[in-house]
Amino acid sequence: MEKVAEKKEFKSNYYANAIFNLARAENAIDRVENELGQLKDEIIFNLDLKKYLSDTAITSTEKIKSLLNILGDDSTRSIKTISAMIILFDALDYTEQIYKDYIELTNQYKKQVSVEVISAIELDEKMLKEIKKDVDSKTGLDVRVKNTVDKSIIGGLLIKIGEKIIDLSVKNKIEDLKSKLKALEIRGEDFGFEN
DSSP: OHHHHHHHHHHHHHHHHHHHHHHHHTTOHHHHHHHHHHHHHHHHHOHHHHHHHHOTTSOHHHHHHHHHHHHOTTSOHHHHHHHHHHHHTTOGGGHHHHHHHHHHHHHHHHTOEEEEEEESSOOOHHHHHHHHHHHHHHHOSOEEEEEEEOGGGOSEEEEEETTEEEEEEHHHHHHHHHHHHHHHHHTTOOOOOOO
16 A cells, blocks of 8 residues: 555656656746646546546547647647646546646745645735735745635635645634633633623
8 A cells, every 4th residue: 555655656756757847848837837737627626527538438549639629729738748648647646746746846946935825715916925925024935825715714814835834714713712612611611791
């Protein structure tokens, strides 16, 4: 079981390196990052597409043609190449990890750190620039800010810097309040309001 995990990491790293080198040669590192993110999202969230691409009755050639049609003519050669590789080498299940590894390679190349800002709504560029400026000044790093929308946090923000998470979400504040009220209830204290 442990060897399978090592193999998966090796494969994703292998593909991420290949696409990064292609993107660098094409002078399109950021563009390929966006395209790879979109491809990853399509493969993960479009269940019909994933089912089609996983169907063993459909030839690899047909799957590649379908992916190339989805990508469109204006896509980079890098993303077209990696799409074909993902199909030919049966790496569909590794797409998300390939994307993460690609981001890591890009960060190393640009000497940057990724910061993911998770919010209930999509943040505008001005807000993201303010967050970047604030995190840059507090960490002393040059960060790349990416906004992810997650409606379950209700409001506020979650900020992920590497493995560290700063939870400024309304959901967290509600959970904290529930815990405090439950603790008061367990101790038998009265937490009602007086007139």
